[in-house]
Amino acid sequence: MIQPAKPELVTVNIDGQEVEVPKGINVIEAARMVGVDVPHYCYHPKLTIAGNCRMCLIELGMPAVDRATREPIMDEATGKQKINWIPRPQIGCGTNVSPGMHIKTQSDMVKECREGVMEFLLINHPLDCPICDQAGECKLQEQATGYGRGYSRFIEQKNVKPKRTQLGPRVVLDDERCVLCSRCIRFSQEVAKDDVLGFVDRGSYSTLTCYPGKELANNYSLNTVDICPVGALTSTDFRFKMRVWFLKQTNSIDTESSVGANTVVWSREGVIYRITPRQNDEVNDTWMADSGRILYKQVQSDDRLLPAGSLADNLAAASALLKDGGVAVVGSGRSSVEEQFFTARIAKQLEAKSCIVARHGEGDGILVSADRNPNTRGALVTGLITGLPATELTELAADIDAGAVKTVLVVGEDLTAAGLSADQLAKVNIVYLGFHANATSAAAKVSIAGLTVFEKSGTYINQQFRLQKFASAVPGLAGATDDRVVLAQLLAAVGGETTGSDLASVWSALSREISVLDGLAYAQLPDTGLLLDSTAWSGLAFPEGETLHYQPATAEATA
């Protein structure tokens, strides 16, 4: 792995403590590094600085130097260099650290500033907390508690602004709650590149609104809900569904494309309520696409394959069919690395041809790539496939027509969608494993109900060859079995070498047998993933175009 260059450090003094922080970061980030909270609303690490909320005010000083001689001016009393404190408070978000800078975050002036800012922000705030979805994760609540005055002096009538405005198909706006931080506006301009939001009117009548005739409908609109520090922007899907303090957070990966955006799945008592992005500066920053946030609905979708018969019976029937010979294996680019590993081994054991089905869409250049399988790279790494997959299984179709294939083991794919006809399906015995019912599972001799990504754990390899893990957020459908376990048992049933199906044993086998995974273990994988050595596949012309933090390898490879 290539180590990133060490950043240049500067020494600053935060609340009397000398600390070394990377050059060029702002005071909020510098303070965060030493565990000092500088409250803020408008600053967001992945957006430009606006400096309009004034919550991050701090006191700033620079060591004094004689203008003429450039000699440091010493303070006789302490024997140290004198500090020239700027008489007025400065904003921490818009101030970058420089050598020798002195910062006070706890002085009386700073405290009074914060109380003042909080008081102004709350003047026209509707105090909607009981009916506001942001309650529990609201910066206004947190900072009113942490830095507010604690009581209100405002007896006049509050301003009235539009409430319950549908800004777009997925976002609801409550203008009374807005603190005018402009994060949502900057996000729309800078990241989504869909400049539809803006402020109208002045002073305390300033109102966030959508450009007339437009709506906030882009595929990244829900990120504005995430970054809105208050409850002004809320998600239509999540609105009034559940209080956030009841929700359990589980780290997961967005499976909609090979970008592999890092996500958090929020669930309560086995029911998923929402998916939000998780910060990974190498993959998705703090964003994710709206289309990836509704994938949790597959857990309770109508087309789930319901378990039928006992697993032991199904496995016996499946292995009888498979051991009969003439097998082809259709794996999946949606399976985890572990599952693909077992699929590849089953194929090897049965001396069967293996393939996966490619799924292409248009990349949006941000966080949805052209390859709509989350784990095509995993299939390459595990040896399930050796070249790039095709969207149509023409070779399999030809083999079936020629009578060379008697049984097809299908993992999660619908063969009719991959170009096979119903007649061709009828000619072969199908063993299907997956979580959704489709034409293939209907035609299957044996179909085994599996789990969705939210119900199992494992890893994916994204377009950067970054190995990323996901964990099960909710218990699996009753009677369904983890695909990894099913495949491991199927491998054992067809006479393959058995390794345990738990993640630790699978990973000891993976690290033993696959050279690029050498020395890795599931439990040790960092939350932000691990970049693998991809030189072995550098010659392949992957379909992805440029996305956030991803450049296609070489021009001629993509041509």
Next chain:
Amino acid sequence: MSFKTVERRPLSLAERTYVPQILSGMKTTFKKMVKPKETLNYPEARPPIPPGYRGVPTLVKDPNGREKCVSCQLCEFVCPPKAIRITPGEIPPDAETAHVEKAPEEFEIDMLRCIYCGLCQEVCPEEAIWLQNVFSVSGYTREEMVNDKKRLYELGGTLPDDHYKWDKKKAAEEAGNPHH
């Protein structure tokens, strides 16, 4: 272990006759015979319930008949034995109370779990849940012991409101804040 032998004193003559003991017992009996009755013919007669009594938790409406609960789920969160279970819901935009936006779709309190602590009443920001004067609950099944939203409003009825918070909010919305 060390122990101490307690010396048993022999009974006196008066004690052996048993007369003083009988007399002192009869004194109590006759005294109570002429005193006013202290027990109740429960369940026909019911005790007066003092204000602030913590009986069965109920949901109440305000004098205008608006359901006060906005399903903020704070009571569900605070309830120590997890007796409360709320399904939040949205008030449709064409309803009369549309400005309140949120109301419970379902609200259940499991009276087999409730410990009558009153924390739900204390935490409620809308003064919507009250422990009132019902103190005796019974049922033949576990399901019967779960009060659903309908039953909770039956039990709760209407309570006077000091604030009319949402009515004021609506009035302000309609009048608006005079511009400039």
